[in-house]
Amino acid sequence: MTSSDESTRKSISDESHRSLQQSENYEIYPITSRQTHQSHQSIHTNSSKKTTYSELSKIISGIKDDQIQSNKDYVERGDAEFLMAKEIDRAASRNISRASIDQEHSIVEDEDEEDDEKEHHTKELDDDYPTDGAFAWVMAFCSMLGVFSTWGANAGYGVFLNYYLNSNTFPEATEYDFALIGGIVVFCANFFSPVSAFLYKIMGFKYVCGLGIIFQTLGWIAASFATRVWHLYLSQGVAVGISFSLIFIPATLVLPTWFVKQRAGSMGLCVSGAGLGGLIFSLSVNKVIQDTGDQRWALRMVGFVTLFASSVCALMMRPRNSKNIAPIKERLTSVYMKDTVGVIFDIKVFKNWGICVVSVWFAIALIGYTLMLFSLSSYASAIGLTHQQGSVLTAVMNAAQIIGRPSMGLTADKYGRANFTSVCCLVICIFLYAFWINAKTFGSLIAFAVIIGFIIGIGSSLAQPLAADSLEGQLEKLPAGWSGINIFVSFFCLVSEVIALSLVNNKLSNPYLHTQIFAGTCFFACFLLVMVLREYLVRKVITNRYEEAKSKLDKLGGVTKSGYLKIEDEKTVEEAEETEEILNERIERYEHLLRFNIVGYFMRLVYPIRV
Numbered sequence: 001m002t003s004s005d006e007s008t009r010k011s012i013s014d015e016s017h018r019s020l021q022q023s024e025n026y027e028i029y030p031i032t033s034r035q036t037h038q039s040h041q042s043i044h045t046n047s048s049k050k051t052t053y054s055e056l057s058k059i060i061s062g063i064k065d066d067q068i069q070s071n072k073d074y075v076e077r078g079d080a081e082f083l084m085a086k087e088i089d090r091a092a093s094r095n096i097s098r099a100s101i102d103q104e105h106s107i108v109e110d111e112d113e114e115d116d117e118k119e120h121h122t123k124e125l126d127d128d129y130p131t132d133g134a135f136a137w138v139m140a141f142c143s144m145l146g147v148f149s150t151w152g153a154n155a156g157y158g159v160f161l162n163y164y165l166n167s168n169t170f171p172e173a174t175e176y177d178f179a180l181i182g183g184i185v186v187f188c189a190n191f192f193s194p195v196s197a198f199l200y201k202i203m204g205f206k207y208v209c210g211l212g213i214i215f216q217t218l219g220w221i222a223a224s225f226a227t228r229v230w231h232l233y234l235s236q237g238v239a240v241g242i243s244f245s246l247i248f249i250p251a252t253l254v255l256p257t258w259f260v261k262q263r264a265g266s267m268g269l270c271v272s273g274a275g276l277g278g279l280i281f282s283l284s285v286n287k288v289i290q291d292t293g294d295q296r297w298a299l300r301m302v303g304f305v306t307l308f309a310s311s312v313c314a315l316m317m318r319p320r321n322s323k324n325i326a327p328i329k330e331r332l333t334s335v336y337m338k339d340t341v342g343v344i345f346d347i348k349v350f351k352n353w354g355i356c357v358v359s360v361w362f363a364i365a366l367i368g369y370t371l372m373l374f375s376l377s378s379y380a381s382a383i384g385l386t387h388q389q390g391s392v393l394t395a396v397m398n399a400a401q402i403i404g405r406p407s408m409g410l411t412a413d414k415y416g417r418a419n420f421t422s423v424c425c426l427v428i429c430i431f432l433y434a435f436w437i438n439a440k441t442f443g444s445l446i447a448f449a450v451i452i453g454f455i456i457g458i459g460s461s462l463a464q465p466l467a468a469d470s471l472e473g474q475l476e477k478l479p480a481g482w483s484g485i486n487i488f489v490s491f492f493c494l495v496s497e498v499i500a501l502s503l504v505n506n507k508l509s510n511p512y513l514h515t516q517i518f519a520g521t522c523f524f525a526c527f528l529l530v531m532v533l534r535e536y537l538v539r540k541v542i543t544n545r546y547e548e549a550k551s552k553l554d555k556l557g558g559v560t561k562s563g564y565l566k567i568e569d570e571k572t573v574e575e576a577e578e579t580e581e582i583l584n585e586r587i588e589r590y591e592h593l594l595r596f597n598i599v600g601y602f603m604r605l606v607y608p609i610r611v
Contacts, residue, residue, distance in 0.1 A: 062589045065582075066609045069545065074413075074610070077472065079263040080464035084478050085256035088201060088343060128321045136258035140266040142317040144273040146209075146251035149216070149306035149313070150189070150244040152277010156302065157182050158374045158394045159285045160236075161497075162381060163295055173229035179497035181237040182374055186366070188241025189248070190490035194344050194483035196249040201340050202331050205250045209314040212246025215239050216310060220303030224296040236299070247310050257320040264413075268406030271461070275405065275453075278398025281305075282377075286391030346480035354470025354536050358463060359485045361529040363492040365459030368428070368522035370496040371515060372397070372456050379512045380445060382504075389442050393449045400453025407454070408461045416610035417465050418534040424458045425527040432520035437513065459526075469537055469611070537611040538604045539594070546590035553583045 077083065129135035164170070164178040199208045219239030226232050252270065259266045281302060288298040319325065330336065349355055376397060377390035412420040431452055439445045467481050503514040510516075556579065593603055 062585070063608055065586070066545070066589075066607075077465060077468040077475075079256075079267065080468040080478065080482075081252050081267055082256035082259070082263050083468055083475055084464070084482055085253045087476050088197065088253065088340075088479050089257075090476075128323075131258055131260045131320070132262045136262075136320075137266070137269075139255060139258045139317055140269045142313045143251040143255045143266075143270040144276075145309040146247050146313040146317075147270055147273030148277040149273075149309040150248045150277075151274040152398075153281050153302055153306050154185055154189075154240075154244070155274065155278025155373060155394070155398050156281030156285045157185070158377045159282055159289070159387075159391045160295060160298070161374055162377045162387060162390055163289055165378060166381065166387075167294075169294065170226075170229045170232070173232075175501050176498050177229050177233075179374075179501045180494070181232050182497050183370075183494040184233065184237035185241040185244065186370065186493035186496075187490045188238060189244035190486045190493060192242055192245040193249050193486045196245040197253065197479070197483070198340060198344055199246075200250040200253055202328075202337060204325070204328070205254050205318060206314055208246055208250050209310070209317075212243045212250075213307065213310050213314060214243075215246065216243030217303055217307045219243060220299055220306065224299035224303070247313070251313060251317060254317055254319050264406075264410060268409065271405045272402045274457075274460075275398045275401030275403075278401065279395045282391050282395035282398060286388055290388065343476075344479050344483050346477065347484070349471075349477045349480045349484055352470055352474070352477075352481070354533060354540075355467060355481050355484065357529055357533040357536065358466050358470055359488045361466075361526055361533065362459050362463040362485060363489040364522050364529070365425070365463075365526050366489055366493055367496040367499070368432075368519050368526070369456055369459055370493065371500045371519040371522070372432075372452065374497050375500050375512060375515055375519075376445075376449065379515075380442075382511045383440055385442055385445075393445050396446055397449040397453040397456070400450050401457050404454035405457050405461050408458060409465070412462055412465070417462055417469060418530055418537050418611045421458060421462050421466065422527055422530040422534060424455050425523045425530055428452065428455055428458070429520050429523040429527060432516060432523065436519075437510070437516050466533065470533070472540065531605055534611060535601060535605045538607050538609065541609065541611060542590050542593050542604070542607075546587065546594065549583050549586045549590065553580065553587070556580060556583070 161178055161182060164173075165175055170177075196208065196212075199211075216239070219235045222234075222239070223232055223236035226235060255266060255270060256263070284301065284305075285298045288301050289295055292298070350359075373394070377387075377394045380390035380393055381387060408420070408424070431448070435444075435448050435451070439448050463485065464482060467485060468475065468478055471477050471481055499518070500515050503518055504511050505514060593600060593607065
């Protein structure tokens with residue numbers, strides 16, 4: 001070949017190369033097949049890598065991918081009390097707007113625009129103390145006093161029950177009468193909670209809380225003058241129980257208006273009142289009974305202390321920007337009341353499978369909690385310990401709850417509420433079976449009371465957040481869901497202590513053996529129920545991510561009608577190929593997890609993601 005031919009061939013080659021470079025920006029790449037040499041090489045390399053990985057590595061990488069993905073609003077749903085108060089307030093705003101519209105005979109075409117205007121108007125009138133500030137923490141302390149004077153005072157009923165069972169104060173009464181009185185308190189507190197929320201939106205905080213103080217004080221003081229057991233039913237049972245819902249519920253609805261960033265801390269301070277009250281009332285009630293010889297002055301002492309604590313709560317606590325709240329004349333309109341009832345009471349919420357499971361789980365968890373709370377002191381007396389030692393055990397268990405309840409909420413937010421709850425219920429079951437049954441000395445029972453006190457309140461601490469998780473995407477139904485759950489569990493609370501006492505067999509060396517076994521079985525049933533709930537929540541998460549992955553894949557870049565992707569540089573090609581590969585892997589994994597068979601069900605049951 002001559003040198004001229006060689007130079008001619010080289011010239012043609014260079015010109016072809018330049019032509020190829022100029023047309024490169026307009027080349028069309030298909031989404032599902034790589035036509036360039038580099039793309040084919042990439043496919044070959046990826047295929048080679050895939051064959052070197054084991055199936056286990058693929059599963060592990062898929063799990064890590066799902067663990068990295070997290071719902072932005074997951075932690076927010078942990079603040080269920082704040083979400084519920086927010087939804088009720090939002091419904092109240094809509095109700096006021098609708099009532100005004102009816103009066104003016106006008107029609108609002110865009111409700112969202114109206115809500116934005118109201119929010120802007122509220123901001124203009126926002127001249128109150130700042131959120132998360134010092135005054136806000138005063139409100140948190142007041143709400144803690146509300147919990148202290150209700151659920152905290154009720155924690156001391158175990159000492160009263162122990163005294164009633166071992167004295168002849170009411171000769172005509174049986175042990176089941178005293179157990180039922182304790183159950184009535186919890187029944188009324190839960191059953192009337194939705195009614196209390198409704199009254200709070202209509203009448204305002206101070207009126208409802210003041211009404212609760214009247215019921216509370218009359219209940220405790222009247223019980224001290226009781227001469228027949230039916231007097232106790234009405235006073236220490238019904239009146240005190242109703243007062244709980246009228247004081248506790250409004251306080252927990254006011255508190256969310258004061259916090260934005262410190263929600264977890266403020267609610268932790270609030271719920272710690274239950275443990276603090278249990279600690280103080282358990283010791284003081286037992287001391288007064290020992291010094292006076294009967295329960296009368298102990299009941300009066302509880303009445304005076306709760307009167308002071310709840311009065312401070314009622315006088316000092318108020319919703320933020322209370323001046324901007326609609327006047328009571330507007331809140332008493334039929335439209336407002338009807339719509340508020342519709343928000344708080346809605347039986348259709350039980351069409352949600354998760355709410356049904358949470359309801360049953362919470363009911364059984366409260367039975368187990370009530371058995372522990374009211375039976376520990378009596379069990380101590382049954383094995384030969386003094387009444388004072390029994391009251392100390394109850395106090396220690398309640399003291400542990402001061403730290404335990406807030407800590408459980410924070411831990412559950414980090415590791416997953418259903419995950420943490422399932423493990424916690426199983427641990428409680430093991431401790432009740434292995435520790436409580438074998439604890440025969442005061443020292444061992446002190447250790448048991450400390451450990452179990454940290455986790456025994458799992459039901460009250462996580463029932464609302466689990467309900468919020470079940471209603472993800474439908475959080476406007478949370479008030480109705482929580483109302484339905486409270487009404488449902490109230491009937492179980494009514495008979496829980498009656499069941500506990502009926503299981504006591506004085507012929508055994510350990511009279512409370514059957515009660516202890518039943519309590520452990522309750523929490524094992526709770527463990528199984530939470531696992532069922534966990535499968536439901538995992539299925540919801542996986543379904544949402546599956547739809548999201550499919551949507552992203554469909555919208556991946558400028559797709560033509562022929563199914564090709566127009567891309568202008570190699571870097572974008574590589575990113576598109578990588579994104580497409582990840583999405584396809586996710587879709588394949590999610591379809592595998594969402595199979596409707598027994599294998600798919602158990603895979604979802606134990607799939608290690610945060611739910």
